[in-house]
Amino acid sequence: MSSQRLPSGGRINRGRPLEFFFNGRRYEGFEGDTLASGLLANGIRLFGRSFKYHRPRGLFGSGSEEPNALVQLGEGASTIPNLKATQVELFDGLSARTVVGWPSLEIDLYAINNRIGRLLPAGFYYKTFMRPRFLWDWYEGRIRHAAGLGFAPTEPDSARYDKRNAHCDVLVVGAGPTGLMAALVAGRSGARVIVADEQAEMGGDLLSSTQHVSGACPWMFLDNLVKELSLMDNVMLLPRSTVSGYYDYNFLVINQRRTDHQAGIGDIVSRERNWRVRARQVVLATGAIERGLVFADNDRPGIMLSSAVRTYINRYAVRPGRTGAVFTNNDSAYQTAVEMHGAGMEVKGVIDVRQRPSQERLLQMDTLGIPVYSGHGVGGTRSGRQGLRAVELCRLSADGRDVLTQKGSLDCQVLAISGGWNPAIHLHCQSGGRPKYDDDQACFVPDKSVQSERSAGSALGIFQLGNCLSDGVDAGVHAVRETGYACAHIDIPYASDRTGSAIEPMWNVPDGVLPGRGGKKFVDYQNDTTAADIALAAREGYRSIEHVKRYTALGFGTDQGKTGNINGLAILAQHLGQSIPATGTTTFRPNYTPVTFGAIAGRELGTVFFDPVRKTPMHDWHVAHGAVFEDVGQWKRPWYYPKGGETMESAVRRECLATRKSIGLLDASTLGKIEVRGRDSAEFLNRIYTNAWSKLEINRCRYGLMLGEDGMVMDDGVSSRLGDNHYYMTTTTGGAAHVLGWLERWHQTEWPELEVFFTSVTDRWAVASIAGPNSRSLLDRLCSDIDLSAGAFPFMSLREGSVAGISARLFRISFSGELAFEINVSADDGVALWELLMEAGGEYGITPYGTETMHVLRAEKGYVIVGQDTDGSVTPADLGMDWIVSKTKDFIGKRSLARSDMLRDSRKQLVGLVTEQPETVLPEGTQLVNEPSTDYPVPMTGHVTSSYYSSTLGHSIALALIKGGHTRMGASVYAPTLDGQCIKAIISSPVFYDPENKLHKT
Amino acid sequence: MLSIDCPWCGSRDQSEFSYGGEAHIVRPKEPEKLSDEDWGDYLFNRKNTKGRFEEQWCHTAGCRRWFNAVRDSQSYKIEAVYKIGEQSPDGIPE
Amino acid sequence: MKNKYSIFSLVRNAVSYHQNWSQAWRSPDPKPAYDAIIVGGGGHGLATAYYLAKEHSITRVAVLEKGWIGGGNTGRNTTIVRSNYLWDEAAHLYEKSLKLWEGLSQELNYNVMFSQRGVMNLGHTLQDMRDIVRRSSANQLNGIDSEVLTPAQIKNIEPTINISQQARYPILGASFQPRGGVARHDAVAWGFARGADRYGVDVIQNCEVTGIRQQNGSVTGVDTTRGFIAAPKVGVVAAGHSSLLADYAGLRMPIESHPLQALVSEPLKPVLNTVIMSNAVHGYISQSDKGELVVGAGIDSYIGYGQRGSYSVIEGNIAAIVELFPNFSRVKMLRQWGGIVDVCPDACPIISLTPVKGLYFNCGWGTGGFKATPGSGWVFAYTIARNTPHGLNAAFDLNRFYTGALIDEHGAAGVAH
Amino acid sequence: MTISGSKHSQFVGIDLDASFKGIAGDYGVWFNEISVTEFVNLRGDSTHSGFLTGVQRVTGVELPVIPNTVVRSGGLSCHWLGPDEWLMTVKKPEVSIMQDLEDSLSGLHIAVTDLTGGQSLFGVGGRQSRDVLSAACTLDLHADAFAQGSCAQTILAHSNVLITPAFQSSGDCVFEVLVRRSYADHLIRWLMDAAHEDGFEFRLDDNSGLD
């Protein structure tokens, strides 16, 4: 294959050759090349196949607008699907393959789809594959196999991704001449500026240009500009950084690609970084994207956007073919003819649909000896193995709607096409702005700004370089003024722009055949959406542009229709006989170009960072002693402490028995703890809890239940009175933050007149709870300043003193039904306390236990766990806790308890369950029925909320919510388990252990 | 992504705030006297306005204060913030 | 029937270069009066009209849609279909719907690409697992397919999922409904529209209802951007805009409208076999037949009619997905969008008569009503035609917010997508 | 080296020798633990003159009433947390203000709460400290926006924190990061990881925060 590299020029580094692989073959390119330019330089024209018809496709564009040249990069865990070859920078050893084409690009069996293309019009799958019904699964498998582009990696990614939050005065999006001038003004004025451009180099269209600026060649001008900016401390230049989304409140996301262009950089530097920017002002200098022309067989490899041809020649020094022609409806492509000529290509002609191109251009072509076919169109194309071979010329009628005569063909390998320019208004529209149709320029331009944003340069519909430069300055001045800086002086550079004649829209180039016949006219290359598809959709009643988009997949692809959407909607407008603005665009949404999940997720992933791990002061001790942990909210709580190969069951049995017989030790530090202070504390608690608090004596504790305003149990805990106006509230571990928020909210928004303050002290206290008949004796040895006797320190009271010299608050409360003390010490002393207890408790066989044992012990006592035995639909009465609900005062949720449904007899109520077989443990969650049956649906009567084997009692126990359960003591229910058993159980009191409540009061 | 002006701390990222729904829903003084319908109305029924909407926010990760905002529920633009107990710029809420 | 869809009609039309297909539905002008008006041309509204005509022979019906049909939540949802709901009332309703799904393509003669590839709800905490057993057990007793899977079984079905027990919130198990799956959302709206049109229903787009008129407590018709249209029965199925329509009728609703977002990746070769949902890490994902990964993002806490939500929600959801599928970190997000979901306090819908005679509301489907589309239309048509709820939707009346008989699906069933 | 069992450190279990040179070949960030002997949360009514003078009597400083500001004096810092809430940190072992505040303010509607042991304070300094923090903090940390004398409660890496910039005489800025104890381990690990590219070291004896 011949080299198409031009002998000189281009922004490539010829001193740095690179080797790379495409579909297994080796090629050479240079630093500064993209995969696209590198391949093109090697004479490669076939880049891939299309999605539906599997037609051979080549490069169409040169940047992020590219619809065709999709590749899969690399292998294994680091493979990347669906990259645009035009955006992949070459590096040494790069290896890529095409994504469509099975089994290979050259021999693609699915190319049959092109032959039977007529059977596959838009939406054909909605019309078929319905019968016979059972075959649908098979059809679907085939559809799935045929669909999809690249392959997702199947192994985890080892690369890092990170994020930065940034604030700036001015964010300039796009570093073309417009954006750079805006940045220069803002930078010189001292504003905090960020400039982001998706390309590897700053410069935008200037990189592909030969047009002089202020007398200098464009690259010299550019180099000076970028250099000045890069020396400013207040300016951050971000190349390879796409502004992917523009959200509310001037929040924009920039996706920066940091390593993909460098082979072997390793994993220290993050592969991508997402910048989360709050900008005070945004300048959208995103340029314009050229659109193609819709004519028969307009998808041959070699048919390219005129701007892309110019870019390959000037920026990459690649000649895209030996012979070329231009097909246009506007002036801009004439320059491409000039450049093609300059690159040594034989230019066969400029085909201009306009009857009267500008005189200046005609003269220019004349001097170069390039024929101009005005009032002509391309009626069809022919191709060989390597793509385009010839285009068919036809003479158009004056209104451009019909073919008058066929005029033979022009042999050419490259057809540079230009259907006009679409300002890149994506971000403007994402920011809430609307597109406005500009009839003169035949394109949508930004309408009024909704956020602090201004489009500038080509993004605003200004297509001449000189005007872009001055508009960039204007935009910079505007942004600087709005952010309150004094504007620095700046000389506006000068460019000699050509004048010309206006564009004449040409949305659907006639080919002189009947509708539906002739070559396919592609509108959206990636999804193979043709003009006929759009016509069909309109005919079938899919008249909204949004319907057409969804029915034909127009603009649905990875390029989001950057080159095709406007042509598509214009064609629809023609079919419906309505104007383009009345037809409207589809909705512009993030992302501007696709962004990797990794970058969006960032670093907060995995075992350590996905969500903070909260640890108690004694955490490391638990780890050192082999605890297995349970996640409770963000906390890690010891679940059980297996010893030497113990299973959970045996560990829990051991822990339970040790506690019931002697002493168990629990880390209870995670419970929520809130100090409540102020004259109205008691009144406040009265309103929040179902029971009354005013009469609680100082140093006494009380259990309390909180309801939501809907009357359902929300949280519970023991609160104590520390002083006249001072209470200490505890909450569930998972509910702590919610409860504090709940208290604050009622106080601040509803009862600000109450004098009360809440302060969270959850982290301030380490809590070790000792439970069991020997706990008092143990504590007696460690605590000399508190009389621990039952008389002096009764159940549900608290004392302050010291334990082994550590100052502590002791609570006589019990969640296990045993004599128990909760010892609260400063978190700093938690470990010391724990170790002292373990040491002193040694002779009692003190046994640390985890949440599982805690659950068993409390279930033996019939104590509920909010969230396990309740689910947001359970009232205090359902739990048999009427006793805690005050009849005399109002409290949050009270009124709801009087609604008719709360009084229903058939409500689910908390009961105990005992299985017939003592060893059988009912699976938690299992539904219960009164009569076993397989006649579905079987009426259910409730479900098991908690269930354990009680080693203390020698049989299993369970708690359950059962319809009317409180009046069904002794009745049997059945638990049909998921593994097919049916377990019989008897309804009992939920209190299985020490029903007289003697033990914990001893 | 909202940026919310806390009446105390100034403009902060949305992530620091929690939402409280419709503002100016006053808890009935004597709930017991309400019919089930009226109580249900207080509990569940909401204006859910499309357009200017008075709502509550709390600067949870900052000063922990609840406050009110007038926000356009379509443009998401916050037009005013005011403290609890202060009058809405839209006048006396009914 | 004109233009029945099949492989044969496709071939026949190919011969005539597809010039002879008839319209899937007409675009008629509104008539002055109808027997019934359905407000809202989403899947539910169109299904309601279809079943009104088909099951109840009420064919002088108009569906009024303010934009383009299917452009509301029907056109922007993650298309998960399942019926493994916890509470009997919900389970029966969704199961009715699932049964209708199973024959829907044939019934409508429009391929809605209903793909029964199974739906998995992951459990990451001990309480998740209790809830999973509770729900699966209830499903089985209700005659709904449901199983509980171990991490190894999950891995077997979904080979790239991360079941490491070292994960921050490791996967402890899952419930699995094999009959669940996904469908092509647009096709559902279009299929019902075409079906209803065939019975003579007028599907009228770009026609916004701006008022509901009533006389002596009975509805008389609706004001629209295209004039007044009379009807003795009006069924409102306007999803995110239900509160506005209630307001037009002087009613108050227990509804809040929130932004709910979703996103898709670029199209990929098949890599996911089922639908994966996780409540605890908060993300859900499936792969469409076309190849893109369809990811459900979360709901924003604030009220929002903007069809867009907060970027941080997207970030959280993608993090959840990468946490579950670390191999997806190099996959790219193509597009994100939002819908306006009408959320009820108990995460269950309202399908109800109202104090205004002849006015019916069907709303509150929140984040999970796509799966209910055929069932919802079926019971709502019944309710409108007979002026009384069907047994399947009796529990979903407005009165429950006063009696307290809520059907609290968030209580235990977790996400309701 | 790791600290084990030492009761007052939050760096328990962290490998303090785990310094790491960044791509620039040096330590772009350093961390240290700032020892505070007393953390006191104070609630009260700042419009009540008795309250303000009562506090000043004990602490010698005027309570900051401007949101998000801090007043420092002689080993004592007083941070505004809310319109009726402040955090006092005392860095002198010989000083305790808890009881004095209670006494001095008795009779007023106040709450003085000892949080000692429940909070951790880190210093994050070095050339890249601002960048590292901005990896997961939405606050504008630029010196113009977050000047000497300010402080702010915000979110850092999913944890609630109080950040205070402290400018040293060299002009360098150290950010004091206060976090609840149970999150401290997460946060320090997160910071170490966030400094992956820039490099970090621990400074053990340098109690660099200003007061």
Ligand SMILES: Cc1cc2nc3c(=O)[nH]c(=O)nc-3n(C[C@H](O)[C@H](O)[C@H](O)COP(=O)(O)OP(=O)(O)OC[C@H]3O[C@@H](n4cnc5c(N)ncnc54)[C@H](O)[C@@H]3O)c2cc1C
């Ligand atoms: C991101 C997202 C993901 C979801 N994922 C799932 C999922 O996986 N599974 C699932 O089951 N559900 C899901 N849902 C929920 C589901 O989409 C909805 O519950 C369901 O589509 C509602 O259908 P509908 O027909 O009631 O509403 P819509 O489709 O919203 O239709 C209501 C229609 O009413 C029209 N309308 C409103 N006001 C007026 C007026 N005044 N006059 C005329 N017309 C009016 C609207 O324009 C709209 O077209 C999701 C929703 C979203 C947003």
Ligand SMILES: NC(=O)c1ccc[n+]([C@@H]2O[C@H](COP(=O)([O-])OP(=O)(O)OC[C@H]3O[C@@H](n4cnc5c(N)ncnc54)[C@H](O)[C@@H]3O)[C@@H](O)[C@H]2O)c1
């Ligand atoms: N001959 C013509 O008719 C014609 C038409 C259009 C443009 N032009 C020429 O193009 C130039 C326009 O200058 P300009 O500065 O306005 O535009 P530009 O095209 O030179 O620069 C725009 C830049 O924005 C970048 N960009 C776009 N979207 C982005 C995003 N979301 N994130 C990050 N970067 C993004 C692009 O990569 C590009 O570098 C002028 O020289 C003009 O003459 C000529």
Ligand SMILES: Cc1cc2nc3c(=O)[nH]c(=O)nc-3n(C[C@H](O)[C@H](O)[C@H](O)COP(=O)(O)O)c2cc1C
């Ligand atoms: C299930 C599903 C799959 C989608 N797949 C794609 C897709 O492959 N490409 C695409 O551009 N958009 C896709 N979309 C998004 C739509 O383009 C569009 O964003 C969405 O329907 C919301 O409409 P709006 O963005 O016009 O408001 C998909 C939407 C859904 C609901």
Ligand SMILES: [Zn+2]
């Ligand atoms: Zn604040």
